[in-house]
Amino acid sequence: MRFSLGKWLLPLYTALALILLLIPIAYTFIFSFNDYFKTNIGWQGFTFHNWTNVCDAQGLCSAFGNSLIIGVTSTLAATALGTALALALARYKFRGRGIVSLLIFIPMATPEVVLGAGLAAQFFTLNVEKGMGTVILAHTLFCLSFVVVTVKARVSSLDPALEEAGRDLYASPAQVFWRITFPLLIPGILSAALLSFALSFDDFIITYFNSGSMQTFPTFIYISASRGVPAEANVIASTVFILTLAVVVTSQVITRARAKALKN
Amino acid sequence: MALAGFANTSSRRTSAPMRRSRVAILLLLPGLAYLGLFFLAPLVSLVITSFEAPNPESFDIGSYVYSFQWQNYVAGVAEYWPIFLRSFVFAIIATVAALIIGYPIAYFIGVFLRGRASLQAFTLILVVAPFFISFLLRTLAWKQILGDDGWLVTTLKSLSIMPADGHITGTAFSVIFGLTYNFIPFMVLPIYASLERLDLRYLEASSDLYARPTTTFLKVTLPLSMPGVVSGTLLTFIPASGDYINASDDFLGGPSTQMVGNQIQANFLKLLDYPMAAVLSVVLMVIIMGVVTFYVRRSGTEDLV
Numbered sequence: 175m176r177f178s179l180g181k182w183l184l185p186l187y188t189a190l191a192l193i194l195l196l197i198p199i200a201y202t203f204i205f206s207f208n209d210y211f212k213t214n215i216g217w218q219g220f221t222f223h224n225w226t227n228v229c230d231a232q233g234l235c236s237a238f239g240n241s242l243i244i245g246v247t248s249t250l251a252a253t254a255l256g257t258a259l260a261l262a263l264a265r266y267k268f269r270g271r272g273i274v275s276l277l278i279f280i281p282m283a284t285p286e287v288v289l290g291a292g293l294a295a296q297f298f299t300l301n302v303e304k305g306m307g308t309v310i311l312a313h314t315l316f317c318l319s320f321v322v323v324t325v326k327a328r329v330s331s332l333d334p335a336l337e338e339a340g341r342d343l344y345a346s347p348a349q350v351f352w353r354i355t356f357p358l359l360i361p362g363i364l365s366a367a368l369l370s371f372a373l374s375f376d377d378f379i380i381t382y383f384n385s386g387s388m389q390t391f392p393t394f395i396y397i398s399a400s401r402g403v404p405a406e407a408n409v410i411a412s413t414v415f416i417l418t419l420a421v422v423v424t425s426q427v428i429t430r431a432r433a434k435a436l437k438n
Numbered sequence: 439m440a441l442a443g444f445a446n447t448s449s450r451r452t453s454a455p456m457r458r459s460r461v462a463i464l465l466l467l468p469g470l471a472y473l474g475l476f477f478l479a480p481l482v483s484l485v486i487t488s489f490e491a492p493n494p495e496s497f498d499i500g501s502y503v504y505s506f507q508w509q510n511y512v513a514g515v516a517e518y519w520p521i522f523l524r525s526f527v528f529a530i531i532a533t534v535a536a537l538i539i540g541y542p543i544a545y546f547i548g549v550f551l552r553g554r555a556s557l558q559a560f561t562l563i564l565v566v567a568p569f570f571i572s573f574l575l576r577t578l579a580w581k582q583i584l585g586d587d588g589w590l591v592t593t594l595k596s597l598s599i600m601p602a603d604g605h606i607t608g609t610a611f612s613v614i615f616g617l618t619y620n621f622i623p624f625m626v627l628p629i630y631a632s633l634e635r636l637d638l639r640y641l642e643a644s645s646d647l648y649a650r651p652t653t654t655f656l657k658v659t660l661p662l663s664m665p666g667v668v669s670g671t672l673l674t675f676i677p678a679s680g681d682y683i684n685a686s687d688d689f690l691g692g693p694s695t696q697m698v699g700n701q702i703q704a705n706f707l708k709l710l711d712y713p714m715a716a717v718l719s720v721v722l723m724v725i726i727m728g729v730v731t732f733y734v735r736r737s738g739t740e741d742l743v
Contacts, residue, residue: 188546191539192564195622198579199571205579215582259469266462274466281477283672283730285680287699288719291706292480295487295716315476318469376573378683379699383706395574399688403578411572418570419563426559 199415206408213402224405231404237394238410240306244390245374248313253367255314256321257359263322264329282319289316290383297384304386312384313377317370324369328362361429368421375414481723488716500710507713514717518701522721525697528610529679532617533625536674537667539618540625544666545659547626548633549641565626577616577689581607584615584690608692616684624673632666633659668737676726698722 209219229235259278263271281289293312297304332355340350378392385393391410395403488510490502515522543565551558568576582588584606594600606612636659644654660667682699685691691700698718706715 184542184546184550188543188561191543191622192561194619195568196564197583198576198619199567201579201583202571202575205582215585216587255469255472258465262462262465265456266465267456267458268462268466274470277470277473277477280727281473283676283726285676285699285722285726287680287682287702288484288723289477289480291702291715291719292484293476294706295712296476296480296483298712299483299487311476315472318472322469372569376569378574379681382703392572392574395572395578396683396688399574399578403575407572408575411575415567415571419567422563422566422570426563430555430559 202408203412203415206405206412208405208408210405214405214408215402224409228406228409231406233389234391234394234404234406234410237389238391240388241375241391244306244309244313245371248310248317248374249367249371251310251314252317252321252370253363256318256366256370257325257363259318260322260325260329264326278319278322281316282323286316286377286379287383290380293380294383304384305388306385308384308386309381309388309390312380313374316377316380317373320373321366321370324366325359325362328359332358365425372418484716484719487712488720490713490716500712502713510713510717511721514714514721518698518718521696521698521701522725524695525679525699526725528614528617528685528695528697529675532614532621532678533671533675535614535618536622536625537671540622540670541629541667543622544626544629544633544663548630549636549638549659552638562630565630566623568620569623573620574683574689577620577683580612580616580619581690584612607690608695610695612690613685613695613697616690617678617681620681620684621674621678624677625670628669628673629663629666632663636662664737668734672730672733675729679726680722 205214205217206224207220207222208214208217209221209223211218259274262268263275263278268274290312293308293315294304297308302308336358337350337354340354345353376392378396381390382393382396389397391407395407398404398407486504487502489504489506489508490510491505491507493501493503547558547561547565551561584590586605586607591600591604591606595602595604640658640662641654644658645651649657679697680699682697682703683689685695685697685700687693691697702715702718702722705711705718
């Protein structure tokens with residue numbers, strides 16, 4: 175039974191809420207074509223110039239490059255460390271698992287500003303110079319817990335019969351892991367890596383505390399916000415948006431097609 | 439999305455039996471060492487920093503030595519309690535607003551669209567789409583839209599709905615609006631994950647027993663989606679109370695809307711008053727951990743991880 179009231183009210187409400195959610199995206203996209211002078215506020219005319227000369231905005235492309243390097247490096251590290259933790263938590267008995275779970279959960283419940291200030295205080299005490307290295311260390315930390323949660327859900331939902339079948343056929347534990355468990359985990363690990371890259375790429379607060387003079391894409395926007403963000407930044411954000419959307423839609427279509435193929 | 443997995447752990451299917459093995463230690467060691475070095479140790483250095491006093495032998499700004507200066511906490515709370523209060527009031531209002539806006543969306547996707555998988559996936563993608571575009575640019579877009587020269591404010595003023603010297607940006611309203619907007623997807627995803635697993639026959643049974651739709655919702659649907667509501671409210675409240683983008687001068691806030699995050703940032707990065715930044719961080723962390731523990735205990739969903 176569905177609410178009779180909900181027949182048209184609920185879809186309408188959801189549509190309105192979704193439009194509200196999407197307004198800033200449309201705004202960012204539209205203003206990437208703005209023929210702006212000095213500040214990208216108010217519509218001044220349509221141009222492709224920002225799209226064809228993205229790197230004209232000083233410091234933008236190097237900041238974007240830094241974001242990519244940091245995103246890839248910290249994703250690789252967080253995915254490796256996090257997958258190992260997830261496997262241990264989902265598959266093994268050991269003393270102190272409550273404490274381990276708590277230690278993985280608390281970073282997600284800690285406000286970013288506290289994580290950022292804590293890491294910065296530590297780097298300051300140890301006299302480590304802030305830069306790309308410290309940002310990578312920081313990003314790996316906050317991505318780690320999200321990787322554990324994502325991969326652990328996948329490990330827990332694996333059908334144990336598949337691994338049992340492997341053992342029954344005299345596969346060694348290592349063979350069972352690498353030929354059965356690991357391939358089945360790949361979708362979970364990939365989505366954890368994607369999430370981790372997205373978190374790293376868009377992070378501002380923790381980055382700003384630990385980046386020193388090095389700029390990432392978000393810190394570039396923050397610093398230029400007071401005098402006006404160049405439209406070229408909108409170009410980069412729009413491109414990233416379209417690419418991410420394409421990846422997500424493609425992966426959805428593939429999963430759907432696979433599920434259908436399995437059914438038939 | 440993994441965030442939906444936050445609410446997903448309570449119903450566990452039969453999984454492989456757990457074993458004891460040395461392999462577990464090898465798997466745990468690198469990750470735990472990392473968490474120890476880059477999570478626990480920084481928290482300890484924050485606590486140590488919070489007890490530091492200015493270095494008497496140095497005239498450099500930003501030079502401090504440890505001296506168990508517990509008065510830092512007294513000074514910090516005395517000076518900044520109104521800002522703490524404001525941060526939590528803003529965060530609570532934003533969380534409630536996100537719940538009111540987000541729950542129907544989650545219900546629409548999880549219950550109304552049940553059985554139409556492609557439409558569900560499509561709507562979910564729209565809900566998380568804001569995550570694909572920079573958080574700062576999204577917030578700046580609202581600043582332009584709601585700004586004094588923007589179309590909305592000029593229209594409202596020309597219709598005399600708004601006084602001629604009125605503003606939207608720089609007010610408490612715009613900061614709370616920004617917080618709500620930015621964290622709605624965090625609210626929708628876990629509630630959706632709960633509602634997705636809701637057995638629709640319960641709703642049928644309830645209406646067969648002559649319960650009115652409102653009764654069915656309050657007595658059946660809402661209690662069964664509580665794990666999602668708990669995760670969603672925490673996922674919104676925690677980042678909202680520590681956020682300083684929305685409240686910052688260059689974004690949606692103004693001098694009268696500063697939140698704790700702004701003060702921590704200013705003390706740490708501008709004033710180089712590390713002990714005060716550390717005091718504020720420690721107090722914020724303790725309050726949030728208290729809220730999380732209390733809230734999770736009360737609602738009986740301790741199995742969050």
